[in-house]
Amino acid sequence: MTRATDTVGEPPYLRIVAEIRRRIADGELAPGDRVPSTRQIAGEWGVALATATKALTTLRLGGLVETRPRIGTVVAGTAPAAPARRRPSPVPEPEQELSLDRIVRTATEIADAEGLSALSMRGVAARLGVAAMSTYRYVPSKEDLVLHMADAAFGEQSYPADAPEDWRTRIELGARTLWSLYRKHPWLAQLGSLTRPLLVPNLMVHGEWMLGALDGHGLDPTTLFDMHVLLYSHVHGLAGHLEMEAHAAASTGQSEDQWMDSRAPALQGLVESGRFPAFAKVVGSFTDGYDLNLDALFEFGLKALLDGLTSLIEGQEAVA
Structure with a gap:
């Protein structure tokens, strides 16, 4: 990610203006091409939305970009005309x-x-x-x-026709497939909830795969479906933080690490207050700080869930 690191006396928005100006001068952005949106600028340069807006406004006042109805902000000027072709219909x-x-x-x-x-x-x-x-x-x-x-x-990912025989391997494949889709499209986790689920066919494909893995092990229907919901909630619940973090980074202009660094005095105050000894002990043991990695946490939680479910599933198989 590009960072709008300040040099002495140079506001971040001017560095963004200079970079977009360079892209236009070098031909990377041609007349008529869309320029990065405020949110894209905020994400690429790590600045607040207000800074991104100021950069676009400066470019617009300088005549480098313009706003076109139904298109958005584009490089000023006229794009090369495409060769004219006859159409049997007058529709554009x-x-x-x-x-x-x-x-x-x-x-x-x-x-x-x-x-x-x-x-x-x-x-x-x-x-x-x-x-x-x-x-x-x-x-x-x-x-x-x-x-x-x-x-x-x-629907961008599906499953093999010959499913693995081992239920745990099948569950792992289903959970990781869903996680990868949420990773690719973070907004998906903002839709639906456990109590009001999203009922679309291609999400049901993933549910069918997971239910098929849990079925046939002697579980009663309620327990089986509870397990399915619990596994789905692990994936969906963690994925909800992907879009939240993207929005927070764009709106504040701070990365996750930068935000935590800015809260260091408050964290230190909690540690030294004496009110939270267990918290102070654990946090104090981190030599390089705690790295909250959602991918690692997903894998850790999936293993813990499956370890816990193993005794229930294989215990029922033994009874049956």
């Missing part, structure tokens, strides 16, 4: 090629890059270069669009 080319699949892919790109909160029907239409109402011919609302996006995202 982008709308002629519009489809539900294209709308879903574009919306997913926006959510992956900028978060689900940045998604709107109008924004998708602008990215596609079509009229604002065109997308409604394919999907009636943002809520329906998000369901299509989730179904498509969960």
